[in-house]
Structure formats: C-alpha cells, structure tokens
Amino acid sequence: MPCQTKSISRRDCLKVAGITLAATAVTCSGLGFVATRKPDIPTPDLVFGDETILRDRILVAYATRAGSTVEIAIAIGESLSQRNYIVEVRPVIDQPDINPYQAVIIGSAIRMGNWLPEAVEYIKHNQQILNQKPVALFTAHMLNAGDDETSRANRLAYLNPVREILTDPEEAFFAGKMDFTKLSFLDRMISRMVGAVEDDLRDWDKIRTWAQAVFK
Ligand SMILES: Cc1cc2nc3c(=O)[nH]c(=O)nc-3n(C[C@H](O)[C@H](O)[C@H](O)COP(=O)(O)O)c2cc1C
Secondary structure (H helix, E strand, C coil), rough: CCCCCCCHHHHHHHHHHHHHHHHHHHHHHHHHHHHHHHCCCCCEEECCCCCCCCCCCEEEEEECCCCCCHHHHHHHHHHHHHHCCCCEEEEEECCCCCCCCCCCEEEEEEECEEHHHHHHHHHHCCHHCCCCCCCCEEEEECCCCCCHHHHHHHHHCCCCCHHHHCCCCCCEEEECEEEHHHHHHHHEEEEEHCCCCCCCCCCCCHHHHHHHHCCC
C-alpha cells in the first residue's frame, strides 16, 4: 500500500496497512472461521401498544451486529407506543412487509463508515412503498458524535447512500455502545488496533425525546 497521499498521514496509512495485513493473515491461516464467528446476538421481534383498542401501526426495523441498536429500537418502540400507536420492533433481516404500517422507522449500526448492508438492501428493495409513507431513519455510531462542524458533516455522510434512495426522510444520530464481548475475534482485533475503547454513550433521554417528536 503506497503511503504517500496527503489526505491520510503516513502513520495512519501504516496502521491501516498493518490491520489489513493482520486480518488477511488471520483469514487465510485457516483460523478464519474462529476469527469471524460472532457471539449470539438476539434479534427480538416485539409489539408495543394495545392491539384491541389502537389502530395505527408503526414499524421500527433495525439492523445490528453487536446488539446496541436493538436496545435503541426497543426504547423508540416503547416511547412511540405511549403516543397511542401499535409499534412493531423487528429486525430487517426478517424483511418485514411494509404495507400494514402507517409510518416506518429504520435504524442501523455503523461499520467502517457505512450503514449495515442488509439495512440499505431493505430500503432499496422497498424504495417505492417507503417513498409513499412517512419514513424516519436512526443511526447508531461511536465516532463523529461531537457538536463541531466536522463531526456533524462526517456523521451526516453516513447516510449519503440512503438519501439517494429515499425522498426526504427524518434523520436521527445516536451515540452507540462498544462492547468487545459482543464482537467477533476479528472485529475485536480491528477495534483494538484503531484504538477503540469499550464505552456506552447511548443517551436514553435523547432517544426517547426523539421518539416523542418524530412524525409530528
Ligand atoms: C468493527 C467496527 C467498526 C466500526 N466502525 C465505525 C465507524 O466507521 N464509524 C462509527 O461512528 N462507528 C463505528 N463503529 C461503532 C458502532 O457503530 C457502534 O458501536 C454501534 O453502537 C454498534 O451497534 P450494534 O451494537 O447494534 O452493532 C464500529 C464498531 C465496530 C465494532
């Protein structure tokens, strides 16, 4: 990997090259299966709200790797149901049918600067119907969580590919959680090499306040 471009320092470039080499070595050494095996992360399917008296349904579909986005989706579901909606919280990997819902919230964790591919695929697959309903997106991330202009621009960029598919969705960005016990060996190794530390930055008041205001 040539380490001469100006947009990335030589030190960072060597770090990235080192991580790539180490990951390739682990993957090719026959330890690939062990290295990429993930801990079991539950992906629950939950319904909030009294279905005998309420009619309007909202879907909260989530994509996760280590589980913290699931807990955010559940907090959003609980809060929204207090506004007299039936709220279904479901994983995008189950490809929930969007037709029964009056509005849809889709949330994803960030990995390597991107929404998880299954969440983007789900939106692409349902583009037409999503663009006929109120849609809101939330993103769980650890980097670029600050109030400065650069952090703001960087986190907004996480959604660029999705904004090409959807017409004017509402957007929210929530600081997430880094828990090494929930990562595969390879992800843990990459996380440690880039200097990531375990932390839970989720702001439950911010998450619930957003759920109280979304679609108003
Ligand atoms: C391998 C790896 C790569 C990550 N890459 C990014 C990133 O590029 N930008 C960012 O803001 N957060 C990044 N994160 C942090 C996650 O987005 C954050 O921990 C999130 O809460 C994870 O959600 P989940 O627990 O639902 O998977 C990364 C985490 C891991 C483990």
